[in-house]
Amino acid sequence: MKNWKKAGIGALCVAALLAGCGTQGGKDDGNGGKDDTPMDVTLETLREVNDPCVLLAKYDAVTVNIQGTDRDGEVAYTARLQYTDGGDSTILMSSHYSYTANSGPGEDELWSEGCGSLYATRMTSDDNASLNIYPIPGEGTEYLLDILPQCADPAAKNAEETLDERSEQDGAVLLSTTTRFKDAGGYYYTTLYYADPETGELLAMSVTDYIEDGEGGATEMGTTLYNWSYDEPYETEPYKSGRYLLNDVVYATDDTRPACLLTVCLPAKEGGEDWWVNEYHVARGTYVNICCRSGCTLYADAALTQPIDDTVSIDTNGEEMTVYVVPDVPLN
Structure with a gap:
């Protein structure tokens, strides 16, 4: 087994230098934004301190640059993820992953955007008129918070x-x-947290x-490096080949282009008759794939007979089109 601590420290030092040790301007608190x-x-x-909601109370946006390597130390992907306050207690986030030939997908790019009850993704290799929608129960904030890089409590995941x-x-x-x-069948991971001593905010993190x-x-399976910076301007629309990613197929409610009102319903309670209702204005003819992490069954009626x-x-x-989604495992 490699000396994970020595290798990880070296990687974190390089990562922190590349990231400028984090940009921490902060919202003005009368002391230059810093205690x-x-x-x-x-x-x-x-x-x-690094709870995303706590960070957004201090900063306008949070940016995380990510690099994943395989067991041989070869780069499998790089990514840039941003999130900001979406208003009305919601989180607005977007990400762009660039995969290499060393990754499972092969050379490709993945773009995603989430806000409220919408979390959608597209890959460069996807057809231009395609969209993957991940239904989110309720207001969606907890779902999006769970997928953001952070110093989470492992006890919540039985660890x-x-x-x-x-x-x-x-x-x-x-x-x-x-x-x-x-x-877990012998699986475990090690983490190196690299934090600002004055604020406790993460500058970098390495997970192996x-x-x-x-x-x-033990056999090393791969390492993921994270670098945080704060108050970089949030890119309100992720770009793909010079075009807006999701605006190609998901329209605003006041858009005049012909659209299909796609209503996606999720059960509010397991076995109950109440539904979370999410509405999307989708370009007509778009190939929509409804995705659930654990799998799901789709129906055309609330009685679940079609x-x-x-x-x-x-x-x-x-x-318009309405789809009722019954996940194999409850989402909430």
Whole structure:
């Protein structure tokens, strides 16, 4: 097994330098946007300070640059993710992933955008008139928060994180931890947190996955590096080949182009008759794929008696279309 701590520290130092150790202008608090009082940086304070909602109370936007490598150390993808306050207690986020030949998808690009009850993705290799929609229950804020990079509490996912070491390096606090899941078949991961000693805000983070080999050792499966910066302008529309990504197929309510009102309904309670209702104005003829992480069954009626074949396109050629989505595993 590689010396994960030594390798991780080196990678984080390079990453932090490339990121300029994070841009932390902050909203004006009368003291230049920054409190100079040192903080006792612990795992608990990291989770509290770096909660996305807490960060957005201080900054206009948060940007995270990401790099994933495979078990051989080859870059599999790079990504840029941003999020900001969407108003009315919602989160607005977008991301752009660039995959290399070393990745599962091969050389490709993935664009996504989420706000409120909409989370949608498209890949460069997708047909121009295609869209993947991930239905979100309720207002969607909790769903989007869960997929944002952060210092999350592993206990919420039936895991335990132990602190291996705390040190200081290059003017930053460095915490190294190991996280193990119950009944995970030998899988665990190590994390290096690189934080500002005055604010506790993350500058960088490295996560390395391992599988135990049953002989007292472990095989490294890959590493993901994250770099945070704050108050970079939020790009309100992600670009794809000079065109707006989702505006190609998802229109605003006041858009005059012909659209199909696509209504996607999710059960508000398991086995109940109440539904979360999400409406999208989709370009007519768009191939829409309804995605759920755990799989789902689609129906054309609330009584769930008319299944829809999810291997063919949902019909968006007319003025409106309603789809009832029953996830294999409840979303909330």
